[in-house]
Structures are given as C-alpha cells and as structure tokens.
Amino acid sequence: MARKPSKAQSEFVLFDVYYEDGARTSNRKVPSSELGGFEGDEPARAIIEAQDAEIAERSGVSRGRIKLIERAGAKAKAKAK
Incomplete structure (x- = not known):
C-alpha cells in the first residue's frame, strides 16, 4: 500500500547552494509559497541570503557570496565548469 506524501515535503523546496569560495550547502529549505509565478525560483536567492x-550573526562566521542556487537533486552546473 502506498504511503501518502507528508505535508512537510510540499511546504518547502530544497536547494543546493554553491558559494564563490567553492563551499557548498545542501538541502536549504525555502517555503514553496514564496516560489513560482513569473520569477520562478529567483526569490530563493534572497531568502537564502x-x-x-542570520546564521552569520549568530555564529560570528560569515559565508562567501553565492555563486549558484539550484533545486536539490538537479545536476550541478557548477561541477561542469
């Protein structure tokens, strides 16, 4: 018997974030209600920034500039370069 997908999966979209310094973070959550429309996934950049x-303020360690943001599970464009 198939399981129902949980609500939590549909409330967020997961993104992989690649930074200019070569660092990468995976599965960054962005509310799905903020995405779509004319801008597609572009609002995800502002949310992740x-x-x-907030993370930098709490930890005292800042991240570099974001180079690429893509949905988790998509083939990485950054690796091709």
Missing part, C-alpha cells in the same frame, strides 16, 4: 545573514 537572509538565512545566511
């Missing part, structure tokens, strides 16, 4: 700023 805000998350990075």
Whole structure:
C-alpha cells in the first residue's frame, strides 16, 4: 500500500547552494509559497541570503557570496565548469 506524501515535503523546496569560495550547502529549505509565478525560483536567492545573514550573526562566521542556487537533486552546473 502506498504511503501518502507528508505535508512537510510540499511546504518547502530544497536547494543546493554553491558559494564563490567553492563551499557548498545542501538541502536549504525555502517555503514553496514564496516560489513560482513569473520569477520562478529567483526569490530563493534572497531568502537564502537572509538565512545566511542570520546564521552569520549568530555564529560570528560569515559565508562567501553565492555563486549558484539550484533545486536539490538537479545536476550541478557548477561541477561542469
């Protein structure tokens, strides 16, 4: 018998984030309600940058600039370069 997909999976979209310094973070959550429309996934960048700023403020360690953001599970464009 098939299981129902959980609500939590549909509330968030997961992104892999690649930084200019070569670092990578995986499965960054972005509310699915913030995505779509004319801009597609572009609002995810601002949301992830805000998350990075909050993390940096709490930890005292800042992240580099974001080079690429893509949905988790997509083939990495950064690796091709």
